[in-house]
Amino acid sequence: MDQLPPIVLTALGYVQQAWDIAKEWLLSPAAWSQFGLLIAAYILAVLAYRAIAPRLRKVLTPDDSNASVFAQARRFVLMFLPLLLPLLAYGFTGIGEQVTRALFGSGAVIAFGKRVFLFLAARILVQQIITDGFLKLLGKYILLPVMALYAFGLLDTVQAQLTAMTVSLGNISFSVMAIVRGLIAGSILFWLGQWSNGHSSNYIGKQEELRPSIRQLASKAVEFSIFGLCFLLLMNIMGINLSALAVLGGAIGVGLGFGLQKIASNFISGVILLLEGQATVGDYVELDGGEAGTIVKMTARATFLETFDGRWIVVPNEDFITTRVVNYSDQGSSNRYEANFSVSYDTDINKVPALVQAAVSKHPDVLDAPEGPDCELRGFGDSGIDFCLEFWVNGIDDGKNKYTSQVLFIIWNTLKENNIEIPYPHRVVEFKGDFPK
Structure with missing residues (x-):
């Protein structure tokens, strides 16, 4: 034995x-x-x-x-x-x-x-x-x-x-019981944090009197607070002295000062965006670099734009603060678009604006305010007389493919019904010598 x-x-x-x-x-x-x-x-x-x-x-x-x-x-x-x-x-x-x-x-x-x-x-x-x-x-x-x-x-x-039984990591030693207790408590606290964060986010999201950016900022603040509290409780349960984290906090501060400047800048820019509300989820924006799309998601580091062809563009939050941003939506405001067309020189151009404006104003999405459809003479081209119809709608014209296309159809049908010719280029070719066989 x-x-x-x-x-x-x-x-x-x-x-x-x-x-x-x-x-x-x-x-x-x-x-x-x-x-x-x-x-x-x-x-x-x-x-x-x-x-x-x-x-x-x-x-x-x-x-x-x-x-x-x-x-x-x-x-x-x-x-x-x-x-x-x-x-x-x-x-x-x-x-x-x-x-x-x-x-x-x-x-x-x-x-x-x-x-x-x-x-x-x-x-x-x-x-x-x-x-x-x-x-x-x-x-x-x-x-x-x-x-x-x-x-x-x-x-x-x-x-x-x-x-x-103890486990040593350098100068720090933990008992196996402390590790087991930390794993159990960490798992429970993680689930509790996820559960409470989900319920608080749903509650904040239902507060319609708050701006969307304020609701999102409040959700992020609650999320950080919940998981920060869970982290402090976990450290206390495992018996780790919080004062020992001061060295780690100093190291993180040095890292932010040198290697993590962009991350810190994007995080602060994200907070500013949520506070000011100059761009929020659902807005259609165009950046100075040419990126354009609908904001579908805003995180602490970046903003996600979805283009009309379904692609997602990840834009750092700092670009929204340091560069020029065109917001076409502004939480549902109306937008003005243009539809260009030409008529023949044989046309009585004095009749064209009234005919086109009356026809386009019947479109259900075209607005009367801040201004109704306005047909303007733009110039005398090589093949015809150039006009431009300006109109306002509550929405985004997805790359000149939605409202502008519908308005151009209305203009085409209106001109055809009134026997107004839409010109096409004419060229005169002169041959010197014998006519080619």
Whole structure:
């Protein structure tokens, strides 16, 4: 036996200890009485559950059409109704434990049964109640193993072993227990941060009285605050002194001063954009460098533009502050466009403006304010007389393919209906000498 590895000897010691406890329970009258109390407590819990659960379900179940906060709270409480049976058994077993300890001075068996009922409650929680995939994964691989160790009375032993084991990273050492605790707490805090951030963003997004840029800035501020608080809580849970992060903060400051200037500049520019609201999601903008598109997303570092052909352009936020930006939308303001056309020199040009303006004004998207359709004479070309129709619409002409195209169709049909010729180039070719064969 002495030649076996230490881990095997330790395992055999636990097996021998479990066998001794089992023999003591099987041969002890006090243990048999505790087994009887466990069975009685479970039967009593089943009877109480059958009497209480239907009434609770009837009280807590709201109408399907009821969407009030109180109704949602009732549905939330109703989800935990399957826990009632193991918790009732746990409570009745606790009463039986007090009785056995008072009569026999021992309650190890019934205490074990009480912990088993608590494990069953945790198992029901993970399998039947929790629906979120991430929380179900944590419950399956963290909560249930911990509750199993607690049920068999090994949790304190395992915790002591993990605390004694250390991992060193340079001059810093951590116990394995601190790392495990940090991973568990970090996972829970990460999920909680994601959940609270999603709900707060939805709430802020519904505040229609706020400008879109202010809503987005508030969502970002809440997001940074939530995850910053989660980070501080995680450091505290892991036992890391926050004053030790001062050196790291200084290093980050030096990095911002030298290598991360552009990142810091884009981040600050993004905050300014959200505060001023000079460009926000949904606006159609054109930058000084020629980039143009609809703003579909704004992040802390860059703004995403979607062009009319479906491509996305990533523009650093700094470009919106340091260069000229043309905003065609400005949260839904009207825009003016032009449609150029020509007529023949044989045309009475005095009739053209009135005919074209009257026809284009009937278009449902063409506005009367700030100005109705205006047909202007632009010049005398080589082949015809040049006109330009100016018109206002509430929207963006996607590359002269939407409103301008529709207006040009109206102009064409109007000129044809009034027998006005649209000219095309004429050329006179002169040959010197004999006509070519």
